Each structure stands twice: as C-alpha cells, then as structure tokens.
Amino acid sequence: MxxxxxxxxxxxxxxxxxxxxxxxxxxxxxxxxxxxxxxxxxxxxxxxxxxxxxxxxxxxxxxxxxxxxxxxxxxxxxGLLSRHEQRQRTIHEMREIARQLSDEQRTAIERLLMQLEEVDRT
Missing domain, CATH: 1.10.10.10 (Winged helix-like DNA-binding domain superfamily/Winged helix DNA-binding domain)
Known part of the structure; x- marks a missing residue:
C-alpha cells in the first residue's frame, strides 16, 4: 500500500x-x-x-x-539553519523574560536583541 x-x-x-x-x-x-x-x-x-x-x-x-x-x-x-532557529528561540525567550523588567531595562534589552537579529540577517 x-x-x-x-x-x-x-x-x-x-x-x-x-x-x-x-x-x-x-x-x-x-x-x-x-x-x-x-x-x-x-x-x-x-x-x-x-x-x-x-x-x-x-x-x-x-x-x-x-x-x-x-x-x-x-x-x-x-548546521546554519539549526543554529539560526536556536538563536531565534533564545531571542524569543529573552523577550518573554524582559517583559517582567522595568521599562528602562526592557528597552535596553530590546535594543540588544535587535542588534543580535540584525547580525543574524547578514
């Protein structure tokens, strides 16, 4: 079959x-x-x-x-794709944790995460 x-x-x-x-x-x-x-x-x-x-x-x-x-x-x-996917999962987890921080801390972390994502795109 x-x-x-x-x-x-x-x-x-x-x-x-x-x-x-x-x-x-x-x-x-x-x-x-x-x-x-x-x-x-x-x-x-x-x-x-x-x-x-x-x-x-x-x-x-x-x-x-x-x-x-x-x-x-x-x-x-x-392993480029699997490493990329792992980085994206980690960034997502970090954003979830950052939601619990003060506005100032969250803004600083978000800026750093955006830098990481930009590096990943190049």
Whole structure:
C-alpha cells in the first residue's frame, strides 16, 4: 500500500526546503537552483518544469531528489539553519523574560536583541 504524505507533511517539507535553499542555495548549480525555485517556491509541477527544460519528468524528479539530499547534507555538516532557529528561540525567550523588567531595562534589552537579529540577517 502506497502511503501518501499529508498536506501538513508536504507543507513542512516545502518550508524546510525553502529555508535550506535560503541558506545554501548559492552553493548549488544554476540548474539545481532553478529547479528548486520552480518546484518549491513557484509551485510548478514536475511536468511543467520538464516541459520548460525539454527533459523528462523523471529527470526533473531525480534532480530535485539529489538537490534535496545535497541541501540536507550541507545542513548536517554546517548546521546554519539549526543554529539560526536556536538563536531565534533564545531571542524569543529573552523577550518573554524582559517583559517582567522595568521599562528602562526592557528597552535596553530590546535594543540588544535587535542588534543580535540584525547580525543574524547578514
């Protein structure tokens, strides 16, 4: 029996691939970037991508699977996305704690947290 991924699982996978693509996309080939962009960001079907590049649907599928594996491998080795997500959770927790402080202390902490977020974006 073939198990089909739920809509929620597909959305989670798409979100993860887009995040990994944001972090590591510049390390991919032009074709890999284009296929990922079309499939995960622009919501093209395998058939639409195949027609656009005059290749088989299977070739597109294989390229996407290889590229997904490459992105996951980069994350396993470098961990940029997981570190970013951990920093964001920590910043959120710090903001929650800062709500209990005086206005002056909260303003000072908020300024520092904004600096951390700015560093994380660059």
């Amino acid at each position: 073939v198990k089909h991924a739920s809509e929620q699982e597909m959305l989670a996978k798409t979100t993860r691939m887009n995040l990994l693509f944001d972090w590591y996309g510049s390390l991919l080939t032009e074709r890999q970037r284009t296929y990922m962009q079309y499939y995960f960001h622009d919501d093209y079907s395998l058939s639409e991508i195949a027609a656009e590049f005059a290749v088989s649907r299977q070739a597109v599928y294989d390229q996407l699977k290889r590229t997904e594996a490459i992105l996951e491998d980069y994350e396993d080795k470098l």
